[in-house]
Amino acid sequence: MAGFTIEEEDVLLRIYMSEETQHHQGRPLYEAVVLKARELGLAGATVLRGVLGFGADRRLRTSKLVDLMNDLPVVVEIIDSPENIAKMRPFLDEVLNQAFVTLENVHVVRYRHKE
DSSP: OOEEEEEEEEEEEEEEEESSSOEETTEEHHHHHHHHHHHTTOSOEEEEEOSEEEOTTOOEEEOOTTTTOOOOEEEEEEEEOHHHHHHHHHHHHHHOSSOEEEEEEEEEEEEEEOO
């Protein structure tokens, strides 16, 4: 089975937030962001759960069992074209109240296999 690659210049949108303290319409905010990305037809989104971190409030969040912490740091990553990432901005402006967002230009190599 031979494969091929596609190379392109895209944008990585990365949102840092807390897991449990932020919600939108009854859902965790990170889930609402992923669902909005899907609704807008973006290429994909991934939520990464941190094991240790702190934010603007300087409160340490950790996954150590002794702490039984449910409010861990999470990062939502979305990679797509600059035009598609721009579609997310109005929603993020509306729902984010305590988060850190980065936008990075990335060179993407997509691997595809012919079936």
